[in-house]
Amino acid sequence: MAVIMGTKIIAPYLWGWIADHKGNRLFIIRFGAVLAASAYAGIFLAQTYWWLFLVLLIFSFFWNAILPQFEALTFNHLKDNEHQYSWIRMWGSLGFVFAVTSVGMLLNWLSIPNLPVVVVVLLSGIVLSTFLISDHSGVCHEQGHLSVFKILKNKHIMALLVACLFVQASHGPYYTFYTIYTESNGYGKSWIGLLWAIGVLSEVIAFALMPWLVKRFGLRLLLLASLFSGSLRWLLIGYYIDNIYITVFAQVFHASTFGIYHAVAIAYIHQYFKGRNQGKGQALYSSVSFGLGGAIGSLYGGYLWETNGASVTFTIAALFSFLAFIISWKYTQKD
DSSP: OHHHHHHHHHHHHHHHHHHHHHOOHHHHHHHHHHHHHHHHHGGGTOOOHHHHHHHHHHHHHHHHHHHHHHHHHHHHHHTTOGGGHHHHHHHHHHHHHHHHHHHHHHHHHHOGGGHHHHHHHHHHHHHHHHTSSOOOTTSOOSSOOOOHHHHTTSHHHHHHHHHHHHHHHHHHHHHHHHHHHHHHTTOOHHHHHHHHHHHHHHHHHHHHHHHHHHHHHOHHHHHHHHHHHHHHHHHHHHHOTTOHHHHHHHHHTHIIIIIIHHHHHHHHHHHHSOGGGHHHHHHHHIIIIIIIIHHHHHHHHHHHHHHTOHHHHHHHHHHHHHHHHHHHHHHOOOO
16 A cells, blocks of 8 residues: 555656656646556456556556646646636536446446446546647746756745645545544444535535635635634544534535645646646645655554544644644745
């Protein structure tokens, strides 16, 4: 698992470097999508442990490699309409809801052993979709390539990346243990599914409102609010899970702790990484936050959950989010 998690750190930056230096971002995305789908299809060739490990490792590498490049390509398409990014990202959340609902119903009919077939069909659809979009990465960019070391000398960029790392580290216990945690506290499967649905629905609403929110409050205030609400959310989950009203209220905070936070972080990355450094910027954000931050979150979450329990674990998560708040308060540039 640690090796596969490592692909979230290495793959995005490597693919971003290739995309920025070769200049044909769409080809890099298509190539990676084909390799990801082909790698996963290897699951049908054998069922031994080491073969499945190799299949998932290769698939994870190329899957994590192409995701940040989709973000960079999206901003190339948007050009001067960057504020509309959240409306596009919203469809990813809606797609998640549709996939969970429809695939669950489909597997009730087909049975679980057919899940790899469903996944291969979905991956093939992603490959096909990459051939239905155009490439705007050939636009002339005034800013040339900069080394990652030169980029990271900017204290604002470094602070943002560290804050993003802490944010994802704070989410580790939630993504890893939330279902187990709620179930052990007496929630049935229907309630657990509803709680996750409330979180995703809140996220969708946040994405839909982001253009208005940015215009009204600005990126800095929205980032600080999302990070502070993260601390509050983890404390509510850690200490009041037995109260259904507070638990539902805490799930609504997913609108800010993921929806608003992610849209704002992506916007800042786009501001800081211009021209031929777009792919590199999106890759750094993905590697540092979802890769390294996610790994740290899963690691400390696993250790503390067994030894100290849920309340202590979520308290540490709240501290991570508050550290991100302090860093952003001090170093985030004003709008």
